[in-house]
Amino acid sequence: MRFLLVEDNESLASAILDRLQLDGHVVDHAPDIDTAAAFSGTTDYDLILLDIMLPDGDGRSFLKAHRGNRKETPVIVLTARSEVSDRVGMLDLGADDYITKPFDFSELEARCRAVLRRRGGGSSNLRRFGNLQFDPMAGTVSAGGKTTALRNKELRLLEVFLNAPDQILPKSKLVDRLFSYDEDVSENAIEVYVARLRKHLAGSGVQITTVRGLGYRLTLG
Amino acid sequence: MSAGVNLSGSIRRRLLAQLVGSAALLAALLFFAVLGFVRNVAEESHDRILLASATSILDSVSVHSGELTADIPYAALSMLGNVSDDRVFYKITRPAGTLTGYADLPVGGLPVPPGQPVFETARYKGEGVRAVTISRRLSVQGAPVPVQVSVAQTRTGQAALLERLSWSALYIGAGFFVLASALAFWSAQSSIKPLRSLTEAISRRGPKDLRPVTRPVPSEMSPLVSSLNSFIRRLQVSLARSEDFIAEAAHRVRTPLATVRTQAEVTLMRVEKENNRASLREMIRAIDESSRAAGQLLDHAMVSFRTDSLEQEDVNLTELARDLTERLRPVAELKDIALHFESGGAASVKGDNILLQNAVRNVLDNAIKYSGQDSEIWVRASCTGNQSCIEIEDQAGGFAGEDTEALTRRFVRGANAKDTIGSGLGLTIAREVAEAHGGSLMINDSHTGAGACVTLCFPSP
Numbered sequence: 153m154r155f156l157l158v159e160d161n162e163s164l165a166s167a168i169l170d171r172l173q174l175d176g177h178v179v180d181h182a183p184d185i186d187t188a189a190a191f192s193g194t195t196d197y198d199l200i201l202l203d204i205m206l207p208d209g210d211g212r213s214f215l216k217a218h219r220g221n222r223k224e225t226p227v228i229v230l231t232a233r234s235e236v237s238d239r240v241g242m243l244d245l246g247a248d249d250y251i252t253k254p255f256d257f258s259e260l261e262a263r264c265r266a267v268l269r270r271r272g273g274g275s276s277n278l279r280r281f282g283n284l285q286f287d288p289m290a291g292t293v294s295a296g297g298k299t300t301a302l303r304n305k306e307l308r309l310l311e312v313f314l315n316a317p318d319q320i321l322p323k324s325k326l327v328d329r330l331f332s333y334d335e336d337v338s339e340n341a342i343e344v345y346v347a348r349l350r351k352h353l354a355g356s357g358v359q360i361t362t363v364r365g366l367g368y369r370l371t372l373g
Numbered sequence: 374m375s376a377g378v379n380l381s382g383s384i385r386r387r388l389l390a391q392l393v394g395s396a397a398l399l400a401a402l403l404f405f406a407v408l409g410f411v412r413n414v415a416e417e418s419h420d421r422i423l424l425a426s427a428t429s430i431l432d433s434v435s436v437h438s439g440e441l442t443a444d445i446p447y448a449a450l451s452m453l454g455n456v457s458d459d460r461v462f463y464k465i466t467r468p469a470g471t472l473t474g475y476a477d478l479p480v481g482g483l484p485v486p487p488g489q490p491v492f493e494t495a496r497y498k499g500e501g502v503r504a505v506t507i508s509r510r511l512s513v514q515g516a517p518v519p520v521q522v523s524v525a526q527t528r529t530g531q532a533a534l535l536e537r538l539s540w541s542a543l544y545i546g547a548g549f550f551v552l553a554s555a556l557a558f559w560s561a562q563s564s565i566k567p568l569r570s571l572t573e574a575i576s577r578r579g580p581k582d583l584r585p586v587t588r589p590v591p592s593e594m595s596p597l598v599s600s601l602n603s604f605i606r607r608l609q610v611s612l613a614r615s616e617d618f619i620a621e622a623a624h625r626v627r628t629p630l631a632t633v634r635t636q637a638e639v640t641l642m643r644v645e646k647e648n649n650r651a652s653l654r655e656m657i658r659a660i661d662e663s664s665r666a667a668g669q670l671l672d673h674a675m676v677s678f679r680t681d682s683l684e685q686e687d688v689n690l691t692e693l694a695r696d697l698t699e700r701l702r703p704v705a706e707l708k709d710i711a712l713h714f715e716s717g718g719a720a721s722v723k724g725d726n727i728l729l730q731n732a733v734r735n736v737l738d739n740a741i742k743y744s745g746q747d748s749e750i751w752v753r754a755s756c757t758g759n760q761s762c763i764e765i766e767d768q769a770g771g772f773a774g775e776d777t778e779a780l781t782r783r784f785v786r787g788a789n790a791k792d793t794i795g796s797g798l799g800l801t802i803a804r805e806v807a808e809a810h811g812g813s814l815m816i817n818d819s820h821t822g823a824g825a826c827v828t829l830c831f832p833s834p
Contacts, residue, residue: 161628167635174642205624232627233620249700254631254664257638262703304706305746324650328641332707333657 153198153264155179158188158214159230160206164253168201171257176315184208192223199264200227202247212245219246226267230255256332258308265289281314282372284356295356305330306349313349313360313370322367385565392557396550404546411538419531423505424490426453427463427524431509434465434472434522439514443473459527462497466521474523481506481523500527567591571598579684583609615678619671626667634660669798672731676802679728680809687834688729690720691754694763697733698752705741711749712741718756720763722831724810732806735799736765736827743769744824761833768824772816780816803829 155172159165160183172179180195182188185208192200200218204211215227229242229250242250248267251260268289279286285294291307292299302310312321312329323339330345331337346368350360361369429449435442443465453461464474466481478497485491485508492505504525510517567590574588585602634657641653698714705712722729740750748768755762772780781804804814812831819826 161632164628164632164635167632167639170639171635171642174639230631232624232631252668253627254634254660256661257635258707259704262707266703266706303709305709322645324647325642328650328654333654334661 153177154195156182156188156191156195156197156200156225158182158185158200158206158211159203160184161203175257175261175311185211185214188214189217192218192225197225198268200225201230201260202227203230204242205232212242215242215245215247224271226271228260228263228267258329258332261308262304265291279314281317282357284353284358286310286314293352293356295353295358298355300352302352303348305345306352309345309349310353313368317370317372320363320366320369326368384568385561388561388564389557392561393554396553396557399553400546400550403549404542407542407545408539411542412535415531415534415538419503419526420492420505422452423492423503423524423526424507426450426461427490427505427507427522430463430465430524431507431520431522434509434511434520436511436513441467441472441511441513441518441520445473453524453526459530460500462502462525464523466523467518472520478504478523478525480504480525481521484508484519485521487519495525497525497527500529502527503531567594575601583612619675619678623667623671627664630660630664630667634664666798669735669802672735673798673802673805676728676731676805676809679725680805683728683809684725685723686726688722688724688726690722690729690761690763690831691716691718691756693726693730694720694733694752694754697730697737701734701737701741705744705750708741708744709747710741710744713749713751715751715753716755717753720754720756720761721834722761722810722812723834724831728806728809732803732829733763733765735803736763736829739799740765740767740769740825740827743767745769748824756833759833760830762828762830764826764828766819766824766826768819768821770823771818771825781814800827803827807831 155177157165157168157172157179159168159181162183165181165183169179169181180191180197182191184206188200188202191197202211202214206214211229215229218225218227226248227246229247230253231242231250232253248271249263251263265288279288283295286292287294288307288311291302291304293302293310294300308330309326312326323342326342326346327337327339330342346360353360357372359371361371363369426449430443430445433444433446433449435444445463450461450463453459462475462478464476464478464481465472470476479495480493480502481491481504485506487508487510490505490507492503495502495504502525504523506521506523508519508521511520512518571586571588571590571594575586583605585605586598590598637653637657637660641650641657644650644653695714695716698712702712737750737752744750744767750768751764751766753762753764753766755764781800800814800816807814807829810831812829815828815830817826817828818824
């Protein structure tokens with residue numbers, strides 16, 4: 153997916169950039185409203201992540217101008233405030249959702265997915281792997297004319313595998329991606345989800361193989 | 374409205390008392406002045422008639438063949454009869470004794486110089502009399518003889534007249550008093566009116582209305598209004614400052630936390646060694662804990678700050694709960710928790726939308742946080758009779774009989790909360806908001822017994 157990140161704090165911006173790129177997304181970074189307007193005027197983004205307190209004004213004014221220009225790109229506001237009134241105001245101005253800093257990236261992903269699903273976009277983000285067709289927004293996999301809806305954890309697990317095909321992914325890494333950090337989960341819990349995912353992938357030619365003592369690997373054929 | 378105000382009387386009553394008091398004093402003075410004046414006038418005119426009568430009697434005294442004789446004219450006595458029916462006495466004396474009349478009339482005992490009438494008051498035959506004595510010298514056989522005439526009249530008629538005059542004076546005084554009191558009442562009322570209308574204008578304001586007072590007031594009230602305005606301005610500045618402070622504090626705390634958290638996540642994805650990964654996980658946990666604590670402390674500050682002057686708008690609780698459920702659905706889905714929303718009737722409450730959202734969000738947040746994978750949560754908005762309730766039921770194991778009172782105390786957490794990040798303020802906030810709206814928070818075991826059921830109830834508007 154293609155993101156535009158509007159955030160003035162350099163270190164936070166570069167950390168978010170790193171994190172999103174690790175998931176295979178393309179991210180442009182605008183440190184202020186001017187740059188953001190220039191970027192969004194020339195490039196089509198799947199989603200805009202917008203900070204409120206910016207050096208050349210309020211994120212709200214960008215949001216207003218953005219909606220005024222009949223731009224349909226969904227916007228998720230990154231807010232450091234806790235006041236609900238602020239957030240409600242954002243939604244009134246045309247933001248699709250908001251997330252409070254600091255945020256969990258799986259929550260951000262979930263919110264992006266929800267926003268894109270609501271907007272009906274995301275079909276351009278269909279991913280193919282062999283016979284498998286994966287729609288991350290709808291959360292469905294299709295293979296051989298059969299479409300299956302994935303539950304959230306299965307979907308995220310599949311995304312992790314598809315981002316790193318043919319690589320061995322240790323169980324501990326998968327646990328980190330699937331569970332929040334305050335949950336005490338044993339590494340064996342991952343086996344349940346891998347088993348479920350394997351069932352959904354049956355017949356697609358895509359396989360998740362166990363590499364004994366090391367982890368799992370997604371392979372084609 | 375005067376609750377908690379230290380009262381020291383009423384301006385209107387004091388003003389009225391002062392004005393009516395002065396009116397009474399003035400009326401009394403008027404009464405006595407009129408009374409004194411008419412009494413003087415009556416006395417003086419009576420004296421003049423007495424004098425005229427005495428003069429005409431004295432004129433009738435003449436010398437006939439070396440003897441003093443008096444031929445008292447009828448008119449001299451009848452003019453006194455015109456004044457009243459009082460009895461009249463007279464005597465004419467000369468140095469040798471009484472010539473004629475009532476010799477025992479106890480007036481004119483001393484020789485009176487001619488041309489200088491002497492008026493006196495005495496008692497005669499058991500009655501008070503007013504008398505005048507005048508004298509003249511007549512030449513009897515070549516020698517001057519002083520002749521004195523005294524005329525006296527009883528005072529019954531005059532007393533009656535004086536009584537009539539006194540009543541008139543009393544009526545005048547009383548009339549003055551009644552009129553002045555009515556004017557005093559009106560003037561007290563009208564001088565208090567600007568104060569009353571200012572009070573009304575200020576007490577009609579909503580809790581967030583901090584505009585300066587601009588309505589025209591009398592010049593005497595302008596110091597009061599200008600200090601009130603400067604007070605309002607200070608309050609506004611200080612409120613804005615605390616609101617800004619809360620927002621600024623949140624910003625300052627959260628942005629660096631977000632940086633650290635994101636970097637830790639990035640590093641965790643790159644690092645292979647299990648030891649390092651464990652520390653990074655610990656780090657992220659710590660960050661989550663502090664950011665949640667900071668968030669709830671700020672929320673709590675905001676709640677205390679806003680409950681002080683509670684806004685009173687109509688809030689649709691059903692809509693509010695539905696929105697929040699949708700808002701938190703992505704978070705619930707991360708744990709494959711099925712979030713259900715059920716609505717039974719239009720629940721609504723009069724209050725502060727922001728606070729109510731905060732309360733419901735805190736309870737729902739809690740439910741999601743403590744729920745296990747693949748569990749279910751129900752959010753129900755209902756309206757029964759005079760109560761609107763939001764009920765949040767989970768399957769997270771419940772609070773094992775701990776009481777609501779203990780769980781909603783600040784920084785107290787349920788026994789099953791050990792492994793979950795939290796600050797122990799969520800339920801406190803929810804309860805404080807509920808109570809500020811005249812409602813309550815209840816914690817029970819869920820219907821199925823698999824978890825807890827937190828209910829926020831508010832009186833319907």
